[in-house]
Amino acid sequence: MAWWAKLIGGAAGYAIAGPAGGIIGLALGAVADGAIDDDPTKGIPVLDIESRFIEDDFGRFVQLFFQREVPNGAVIVALLHDGRGRPLRAVDAFADKGNFVSHRAIERGKSEFYVPFSALRYRRPGVYTLMVTVLFMAPGADQPTTLGHKTFDFVLPPPSSWSRVAFLEPLMGLCLAILRADGGSSQRGEKIVQTFFTESFELSRSQRSKLKTLMKSEPSGDLQSFSQAVVRRMPALKPMDILALLTEVARCDGMPTRETRRRIKEIAIYLGIPENRWTEVERKLDLQTKIADPWEMLGIDRTATMADIKKAYRTKLSGLHPDKVARMDPEIQDLARTRTVELREAYETVLEQAQ
Numbered sequence: 602m603a604w605w606a607k608l609i610g611g612a613a614g615y616a617i618a619g620p621a622g623g624i625i626g627l628a629l630g631a632v633a634d635g636a637i638d639d640d641p642t643k644g645i646p647v648l649d650i651e652s653r654f655i656e657d658d659f660g661r662f663v664q665l666f667f668q669r670e671v672p673n674g675a676v677i678v679a680l681l682h683d684g685r686g687r688p689l690r691a692v693d694a695f696a697d698k699g700n701f702v703s704h705r706a707i708e709r710g711k712s713e714f715y716v717p718f719s720a721l722r723y724r725r726p727g728v729y730t731l732m733v734t735v736l737f738m739a740p741g742a743d744q745p746t747t748l749g750h751k752t753f754d755f756v757l758p759p760p761s762s763w764s765r766v767a768f769l770e771p772l773m774g775l776c777l778a779i780l781r782a783d784g785g786s787s788q789r790g791e792k793i794v795q796t797f798f799t800e801s802f803e804l805s806r807s808q809r810s811k812l813k814t815l816m817k818s819e820p821s822g823d824l825q826s827f828s829q830a831v832v833r834r835m836p837a838l839k840p841m842d843i844l845a846l847l848t849e850v851a852r853c854d855g856m857p858t859r860e861t862r863r864r865i866k867e868i869a870i871y872l873g874i875p876e877n878r879w880t881e882v883e884r885k886l887d888l889q890t891k892i893a894d895p896w897e898m899l900g901i902d903r904t905a906t907m908a909d910i911k912k913a914y915r916t917k918l919s920g921l922h923p924d925k926v927a928r929m930d931p932e933i934q935d936l937a938r939t940r941t942v943e944l945r946e947a948y949e950t951v952l953e954q955a956q
């Protein structure tokens with residue numbers, strides 16, 4: 602499917618956001634190895650960086666604000682150390698050579714990343730050290746330059762067990778909200794979502810079972826909380842990639858309904874897309890309604906009464922009932938589903954203007 606190439610590319614690096622160009626490949630090992638030296642920051646200037654930590658029930662969102670200008674293309678490499686200067690271990694999705702690491706580009710004087718507590722391997726709660734190193738690869742250079750560093754106290758809660766499905770729950774919450782926008786669900790849509798999560802995030806057999814359970818449950822949150830959590834936990838996923846996934850889910854049974862499109866728009870705003878850009882985004886996602894004349898689709902004129910409108914809708918809809926097309930070719934069944942949604946759209950549009 603069209604959205605898979607984009608989404609899998611972002612999802613594969615959802616934990617540490619993927620390398621920022623060639624600079625990480627050259628420098629990450631040196632920074633990580635330096636973490637076990639007696640003084641890995643010797644001779645490196647201390648940068649003026651302010652931090653902001655935002656916690657949720659799964660981890661901590663870290664925002665770093667640089668008080669002095671940094672060159673375009675600079676990145677941060679963040680490591681966690683214990684009281685003896687040893688790097689903390691982490692699950693593979695958040696580790697390099699077994700040690701926790703996060704690397705992100707610095708954009709407009711700010712860099713952000715997420716630390717899921719349960720992905721870390723440590724024995725006891727307490728104060729640990731977050732070391733942030735800023736690297737820059739000059740054009741034509743073979744090796745990156747270390748611009749500076751800064752350390753922060755980083756309090757960790759009691760250790761807990763890692764669950765990839767729990768980490769993905771906000772993104773799943775958005776998918777389920779779209780699947781169930783009209784009160785029901787879709788087996789076809791559930792299969793699309795399940796396949797995406799299983800293959801994109803390489804879920805183990807036990808995690809797949811937990812995923813199925815999650816998909817059958819009622820999401821514990823709203824669109825705003827889910828959207829904010831996805832932005833914080835998965836900085837590699839761009840808003841348009843997330844919306845592309847949700848749009849594909851919405852199309853699982855044909856043209857998305859009005860309520861489904863309304864929810865996608867609401868999520869887009871929560872993801873940081875300004876409302877005045879929605880028309881442009883809607884066009885890119887191909888979500889705009891294709892109905893030129895809703896009265897013509899229903900087979901009525903513009904002077905029809907409310908009773909005429911409802912009767913025309915029921916008549917048109919009866920011929921598309923799933924029982925009547927169940928034995929027809931899959932293409933005909935798909936067309937019937939699409940036409941059902943279009944009729945509903947036309948019906949709602951006409952009702953609004955008739956009132």
